[in-house]
Amino acid sequence: MKKKNKLIKIFLATVITISMCLGSIETLFAQTLVKPKTDVNTAINKTGALMYKNTPDPGVGTFSGEWTILSLARAGYKVPQEFYDKYYNNVVKKLKECNGNLHRIKYTEYSRVILGLTSIGKDVTDVGGYNLLEKLADFKGVIKQGINGPIFALIALDTNNYEIPIVKxxxxxxxxxxxxxxxxxxEITKKDGTKGGWALMGNVPDPDITAMALQSLAKYKDSPKVKPYIDRALNALSKMQLDNGGYNSWGTINSESIAQVIVALTALGIDPAKDERFIKKDGNWIIPAIMEFYVDGGGFKHVLDKEIDAMATDQGMYAIVAYDRFVKGKNKLYDMTDAKSSLNTGQISDSQINIGKVENKTQVSNKKDDKNSYKGKIQSSVKSSTNKTTSPVVSNILYEIKEECLVGNNKQVVYVQFANEKATPQVKFNNDVLMYYSNELSNKNQVPTYIGLFDKGINKDALNDINKYKFNKNTASENITFGDVNGDNIINAQDALNTVSVVLKKIDKVKEKEAISMDNNGDCKVDNIDVIGIIDKYLSNKECNILNKVESVNSK
Structure with missing residues (x-):
């Protein structure tokens, strides 16, 4: 009996010892995880203040405040009810202006508006008399722009368990x-037969598209049909993750790719701080990785060596909101069945509005090298409206043509701003050079802006002489958009493929307008960087780099 009791004591002591060891091992493991440089809740509060302050008039559009509406609403960040009302009224106004047709190709426009409205508890079946769900009932329309369309359609439909209406x-x-x-x-199938993940094109999985696809499929993760695809995609994302916990997409380590993976993991109920597939060398994981891009005072950078960026701020914000909701056991980011109860509205204090004001003074400034700053267009346009010049025409060189360019040598691409012109007629220089109207540059500078291909030897004074230009009021201008290579007013995969054909020298002659639109970073050559620029613009509506070279006539 004594022997038996002794064995029991030894057994219990062993169990206690093992339990203590396991506890210390768990603690030790937790301590090995890298800590974010900024607390997530602090980043949410300061970025929320920045977004609210810089979005005085939220409306329809990727950069018009829709993602701000979603981020603030899902964060439970306190704003006046009037802020959400203004957004709703702007949506109604926009729908009435376009008879309910936001875009004939990009059905993600409807999905994004549904996300914004659902996040604030609005009825998307009657928005000024328009049922937005009816647009997503058109399957051919949903898939027009490729995989992005169905991904965001499914996310939008599942935000509030919407039924798809039958439209005859x-x-x-x-x-x-x-x-x-x-x-x-x-789903991507690599050349070696390995399956897993998704991409906009090609047979190599992309972290952004893979993560977005997972977000859309998260609700169906237990479906026998869907589960194998999710498992393979997670495996692909684990393999793509860098040793620092971040992600590389289209040649850059960027915050947006990390943000999409955070949203995907939390949507699937995966804790990125505990799942070993997403904890890398030296305890690096995904939250500290995205916080490396956080800007003190609020906002996020696209890449580490640049300033604060609008798209990066939008995606960074809703990603950390998704993680915060996950940690606190709330509904997932896109599960908006709790939208009305999650809203936090009321009058806010001056201190809340001014959070981040001092810290972001340099990042959100009007410096020449800060054109990409968050909501920079707002500040740029305010500055322009108070400093207008009476100069009727101002020209600047975008870049000079080198010998290897598609349109020959001894040429230069020039943009010309007509400060006193209100319409957009056809414009010719010396009755010879046809100018292309650029809506992008015109919107950027609040001045009608045209682009033309000129001889290098042309005199600057001649370019700035209004009498040299002929305005044909009876003929509409020919438009140009960087990235829209085939001129169909839509930037999509076809434009990227056309540019790839030039890069691979399958095409050696193109029209001057096509060549100008291909070179969307303005380095006077068409290469893979331009292909990436077109993909970024198509996928995320990201501004082409060449636009950063442009100075406003009003800032002169």
Whole structure:
């Protein structure tokens, strides 16, 4: 009996010892995780203040405040009810102006508006008399822009468990099964036969598209049909993750790719601080990785060596909101069935509005090298409106043509701003050089701006002489958009493929307008960087780098 009691004591002591050891091992493991340089809640509060302050008039559009609305609403960040009301009224106004047709190709426009409105508890079936869900009932329309369309359509539909309305006029009626199948069928299969992940094009999985696809499929993770695709995609994301915990997409380590993975993991109920697949060398993981891009005082950078960036701030904010909701056991970011109860509205204090004001003084400034700053267009346009010049025409060189360029040598691409012109007629210089109207540059500078191809030897005074230009009021201008290579007013995969053909020298002659639109970073050559620029613009509506070279006539 004594022997038996002794064995029991030894057994219990062993169990206690093992338990203590396991506890200390767990503590030790937790301590090995890298800590974020800034606390997530601090970043949410300061970025929320920045976003609210810099979005005085939220409306429809990627950079018009829709993601700000979603981020603040899902964060439970306190703003006046009037702020959300203003957004809703702007949506109604926009829909009435375009008769309910936001875009004939990009059906993600409707999905994004549904996300914004649902996040503040609005009825998307009657927005000024328009049922936005009816647009997503058109399956052919949803898939027009490629995999992005069905991904965000599914996310939008599942935000509040919306039923897809039956619309007799559409050629193919959307169903959830059709949308899911479309996404699954586009899973990447590498040359070696390995499956897993998604991409906009090619056979190499991309972290952004893979993560977005996972976000859309998260609700169906237990489906026998969907689960294998999710498992393979997670494996692909784990392999793509860098040793520092971040992600590389299209040649750059950037915050947006990290943000999309955070949203995907939390949507699937995966804790990135505990899942060993997403904890890398020396305890690096995804939250400290994205916080490396955080700017003191609020906001995020796209890449580490640049200033604060609008898109990076939007995506960084809703990513850390997604993580914060996950940690606190709240509904996932895109599960908005709790939207009305999650809103936090009321009058806010001056101290809340001014959070981040001092810290971000340099990042959100009007310096020449800060054109990409968060909501920079707002500050730029304010500055322009108070400093207008009476000069009727101002010209500047975008870049000079080198011998290897597609349109020959001894040329230069020039942009010309007409401060006193209100319409957009056809413009010719010396009745010879046809000018292309640029809506991008005109919006950027609040001045009608045209682009033309000129001889290098042309006199600057001649370019700035209004009498040298002929304005044909009866003929519409020919437009140019950087990235829109085929001139169909849509930037999509076809434009990228056309540019790839030039890079691979399958095409050696193109029209001057095509060549100018291809060279979207203004380095006087068409290469892979331009292809990436077009993809970024198509995928994320990211501004082309060449636009950063442009100075406003009003800032002269």
């Amino acid at each position: 006029e559409v050629k193919v009626q959307s169903t959830r099964d059709k949308i899911i199948d479309y996404i699954l069928e586009r």
